[in-house]
Amino acid sequence: MRRTALYDEHVEAGGRIVPFGGFEMPVQYAGILKEHDAVRHRAGLFDLSHMGQFWLTGEMVAPWADTLTINAVGTMKPQQARYNIFCNEDGGAHDDTIFYRLESGWLLVVNAANADKMWKLLNERRPPHGVDLENRHGRRALIAIQGPRSAEMLQPHVDVDLAAMRYYFCAEGRVEGVPAVLARTGYTGEDGFELFLDGTDASMIWNALLRAHRSEGLEPCGLGARDVLRLEAGMPLYGHELTETITPIQAGLKWALKLEKPEFVGKAALEEQLALDRYSRIVGLVMEGRAPAREGYPVWFDGRITGSVRSGSIAPSVENKNIATALVAPEAAALGTALEVEIRGKKHAATLVGLPFYKRPK
Amino acid sequence: MAQPQDLLFSKDHEWVRVDGGSATIGITDYAQNALGDIVYVELPKVGTTIEQFGNLGVIESVKAVSDLFTPMSGEVVEINGALESDPAAVNREPYGAGWLLKVRLSKPDETKSLLSPAEYEKIAVE
Numbered sequence: 001m002r003r004t005a006l007y008d009e010h011v012e013a014g015g016r017i018v019p020f021g022g023f024e025m026p027v028q029y030a031g032i033l034k035e036h037d038a039v040r041h042r043a044g045l046f047d048l049s050h051m052g053q054f055w056l057t058g059e060m061v062a063p064w065a066d067t068l069t070i071n072a073v074g075t076m077k078p079q080q081a082r083y084n085i086f087c088n089e090d091g092g093a094h095d096d097t098i099f100y101r102l103e104s105g106w107l108l109v110v111n112a113a114n115a116d117k118m119w120k121l122l123n124e125r126r127p128p129h130g131v132d133l134e135n136r137h138g139r140r141a142l143i144a145i146q147g148p149r150s151a152e153m154l155q156p157h158v159d160v161d162l163a164a165m166r167y168y169f170c171a172e173g174r175v176e177g178v179p180a181v182l183a184r185t186g187y188t189g190e191d192g193f194e195l196f197l198d199g200t201d202a203s204m205i206w207n208a209l210l211r212a213h214r215s216e217g218l219e220p221c222g223l224g225a226r227d228v229l230r231l232e233a234g235m236p237l238y239g240h241e242l243t244e245t246i247t248p249i250q251a252g253l254k255w256a257l258k259l260e261k262p263e264f265v266g267k268a269a270l271e272e273q274l275a276l277d278r279y280s281r282i283v284g285l286v287m288e289g290r291a292p293a294r295e296g297y298p299v300w301f302d303g304r305i306t307g308s309v310r311s312g313s314i315a316p317s318v319e320n321k322n323i324a325t326a327l328v329a330p331e332a333a334a335l336g337t338a339l340e341v342e343i344r345g346k347k348h349a350a351t352l353v354g355l356p357f358y359k360r361p362k
Numbered sequence: 363m364a365q366p367q368d369l370l371f372s373k374d375h376e377w378v379r380v381d382g383g384s385a386t387i388g389i390t391d392y393a394q395n396a397l398g399d400i401v402y403v404e405l406p407k408v409g410t411t412i413e414q415f416g417n418l419g420v421i422e423s424v425k426a427v428s429d430l431f432t433p434m435s436g437e438v439v440e441i442n443g444a445l446e447s448d449p450a451a452v453n454r455e456p457y458g459a460g461w462l463l464k465v466r467l468s469k470p471d472e473t474k475s476l477l478s479p480a481e482y483e484k485i486a487v488e
Contacts, residue, residue, distance in 0.1 A: 016398075027425065028398060031398060031399050032398060032399050032423075032424040032425065033399045033424065224398075224424060224425055227425075228424065290402055290446060290449075291402055291404065292401060292402055292422055292427075294427060313424060314401040314402075314424060344404075344420070
């Protein structure tokens, strides 16, 4: 099991440590609900250094990456970030990722649990010339500050004008005087920033931000709160809503699929899936009762099992109801459909709703 | 939090307060802290017969479902209905408002197989 550069900070702050993606990570500090509240109303600080960071350089990066991914890489402008998915030949997802285009190269951020698989895949597919790959997984840190007050809290510590940075854009700059990539991205459904920096600088920056803004409500947050936040915001979690067998189309990520690209791995399978339109799909459920729906619970429609729950949680931002995603058959996937979730042998009523469950106020 | 001295404890981190022929049952402060934010409690209906150390229901935190075990045998005579709308009472007051259920004891001498506050203290710090 590996540790991030911030491990000692987590332990000292009372973080409860669990294994996640090959790393010992904090699942919570003060409590998942308290941390969730901080991110929705003030700001939360996350250590995401377990995520894979690859540095891609060379004149062939964009055209090559465009053959391996479903979204467009070649049309990205410098300082732009873009969500993208690497698929297998059957259209299932190897991983969902974010590309950050910087002046001198591309930062590719992959899921921790998929980092080894993705590193291997990139190296196997690398063209003979024009693409250089550097694996920074574990050496570079990633600190996220997320929440409506994140820009005002972060601004005094950085040399980049955050007000001028749009959502899904990034810049090279300095945080507390040390070099970092700053991006207006996140996985919480709130405004926020992600800071990619050297592992040796991580503690200094983590502590500087907490020291300066704890009294204003900045809370260290664990992966437990992050999971509730992303689920409310309708964002997929690899291994749950998106897998080697659940395609981006099934996961409701058609917006990221650029079929006008001439060729990419999985394109034919995805085109066929769309044309046939008989695929099971990820939907949102709101439970009527108090019992939480959990991963793997069967979902019933019209007297038959139609699928299963993929993620579930209590949702403080959805009137404290229990919400879930489920993979269900197409006939059970219409908005407003009455479904039942089987919990310990008993069926509990649920209503199918559109995603996301939660949208931040503009 | 120190364990209240008028309670007995099970190794499964439940407490019991015996009062004549009946008893109140809950989970310990150590258990609620280990579970984290409690969002749901599922208990047997009034009238159900339960056996010592047998399954009593489930308690769910944001992240996980955990089984509950009864420290003593008997018949369920009351469940804490307030937990339906306020399961977090178990976090706030595990020995008070967060009690789970009351049982008419069928084997009162089962207390012999339970732990004293001092004995439980040793388990709960591990």
